[in-house]
Structures are given as structure tokens and as C-alpha cells.
Amino acid sequence: MNAVFFAIVVISFGFAAWGQITGDGAGMSALSQAMIESAAGAVELAIGLIGIMALFLGLMKVAEAGGLLSIIARLISPLMAPLFPEVPPDHPAMGAMILNLSANVLGLGNAATPFGIRAMQELDRLNTKPGVATDPMVLFLAINTSSVTLLPTGVIALRASAGSADPAAILPTTLVATIASTTVAILAAKLYRFLVPFDSVPIPPETATSAPPPDLEPAGEVTALAQSPGEPYPLKVSILALSALLALIPLTIFFGHALSPWIIPLLFIGFLVFGYLRRVAVYEVFVEGAKDGFQVAVRIIPYLVAILVAVGMLRASGALEATVHLLGPLTEKVGLPAQALPMALLRPLSGSGAYGVLASILNDPAIGPDSYTAYLASTLQGSTETTFYILAVYFGAVQIRRIRHALAAGLTADLAGVCAAVAICSYLYRY
16 A cells, blocks of 8 residues: 555656646646645545444444344354355354445445444454454455445436436446456455465554554453354345345335435434343443444544545646546547546546546536446446545554555456446447
């Protein structure tokens, strides 16, 4: 990550300096403004996350205290265990990862991030090298960067607002692209780990003697209850539970507009009712979890500042624009129009930047929301994820400094998602 961060900053500075000298480019003033705005935006983003993190990590604490995470882990572990053999089947990390993936599948981005951070915290409990990413951490992050989203509600809403005749027409293309990117993410994480073996990575000096963060310390009866051992449920029960989850997808497709306002309130009340019935002091435990959420949100600010400033510099320097100008004629030949190329380049770097590009494409009268370019851009938005943001947030939450092959696996999944999106959209909508 050090080399990537340094390279982005140096390239951005070089392009801006060239533009300043030749007068044909953004120049240093634009670069300076982008740096300041990006740094301020990173802090604003983290502050905006505090409430969401406090809410959902409070709920997670209630679920953990009541044993819900262990129940979910035992229910799905027969299906998840082959992917994560290093994680005990009944460990709360399994339940947290499953909740995160479920939230992603249903397009609940606000809930997915806190669940994912909680999963990282639980995985870090199993980490024998503080500050170094383990194989399960990298695999979980790679799956998240591949965007396991089967219902891209935000993109559908944006297409509807742009006047699309069929806003949900991207569902089959998104499904194909996200399956391809997720499959490649798993394979890449499994294969690349041999290039950077966990045992060969030294512990970062700054974490070798440091104590674990407060929210990772044992929490008395709550943690003991959450981590109580239990045998996994039979495979047929796991398959039945997974089938029930997948059955929700058609319901959300046909009745999504009516159901979407209910999902988060039902999640909230459901966790609290479960905890209350399990004799958990729901208020006190919720507040404890909310405190963790506040601490995590503050802890990730430096990571967000570093990543978002580097990305802001790259965009302001003109380097992305030059890359689009250089690659556009080549990508046109394989089905990736120059108008959609910024989406493919920006999506791993900046979620807001990619969303802005998509909105401009959909609302451009010369393109329209139901053109091939619009279908492709919409599919890219729905089937790929902001890799650098996820790296900063998830690893920053548990102070991981040696990310090993995580970035390579995430970018490989992004590339696979782009290729799959181009292939399926070309087949369905180009001709």
C-alpha cells in the first residue's frame, strides 16, 4: 500500500506540474484545492459514518450478547467453512461476515459497512500477527470489493429518475457481472496468498508491542456468551436457510418499492426483540456497542484522509483524463465506450466520482438512460465496488498496515467485473 499511495501522489504531482509549466492542464492551484477539499471531505465522511457505525455496531453488540452471531455462524458455516477453513465454524466472525454479505446482497450499504467492520474485528481476534492481514481477512475484503450486490437499488432509482423506460433492466447484467467478479475475487485471494505468505511477513514495528484496541478486548459475559461453542447445524438446514435468503431476492425485485422502507426498521426491532427474549440488557449492551462504533469511526479518519487525498489529487491533476484520452480508442473496439471508460477507472478509486459519472451519462440527451453506454455504466456501478475505500475503512478499523495481496485481489476482481459487464451488456444490448 505504501508503494501504491506514493505512486498515485507522485504521478498526480507530475501531471499537475506539467500542466502548470505548459499552461495546458489543471496546474498546481487545482491540485492544492483538491488536496484541501479531499482532506476535509474525508473527515466529513468519517463524521457522517459515526452515527451509522454507532447504530449498527450497537445492534451487533446486542446480537452478539444474545448469541445470534453464533446461531447464524452455526447455520451457514457448512457452506462458508470451505472458504474460510482458518475460522472456527462457531466463531462470531462467521455470523458477522454472513450479515455483511446479506446486507450487500440486498443493497443495504449503510448496514453492510458496520457489519463488515465488526467481521474484521472478530477476524482480528484470531490474528497471531497484529498489523498483518491474515488470509481470511484478505479473502473477506476481496469478496466485499467484488460487490456481491444482487439488487442494486441505488442504481435502479437513479435510472428511474433519469426517465428510463425499464429502470430494472440492469438486474440480469448486474447478476452476471457480480457473480463473475466475486468468483474471480475468491480465486485471486486464494492464489495470490502464496506470493506473499503470511508467515513470511514481519510484524510492523509500530504494532509489535502495542495493545489491542479497546473494543477488541474481552468483554466479560458478553464475549463469553457470544463465543460459546456449538456444533454446526446439518447441511440440509444450511441449504434451507440459504434458499430462504435467496427467495427474498424476487420479492425485493417485484415489491422492492413497498418493502425497502421496512427493511432497516425491521432489522432494528428484530435484533432488539431477539436480545430481549434472550434476557440481554439491550439498552446497556447497545450503548456499549455504540461506543465501539464511535471509536472505530474516529480511528479510520487518518486512513480515509490518506486515500481520499491521493484520489483527489489524481482526479484534479488531469492524469485520469489523459488516461481516458489514451485508452478510449482502444477500449471502444472491445465494447467499452470512451464515455463509460471513466466509470471503469474511477469505480475502484472514488464512489462519489463514479456515481457522478453515471448520473451525467444517464442524464445526457445524446446518450440517454436506455442506451448501450448507459446500460454498461449502470452495470459497472452495480457490480463493482470502491476498492481503495474498503481497504482504508476495513483495515483501518483494526490497524492493519501490511495488507499483503489484498489490493491485488481486489483490483483483479474489479477487472473481472468490468470485463463481465462489457461481455453481457454487449450480448444483450449492443446489437
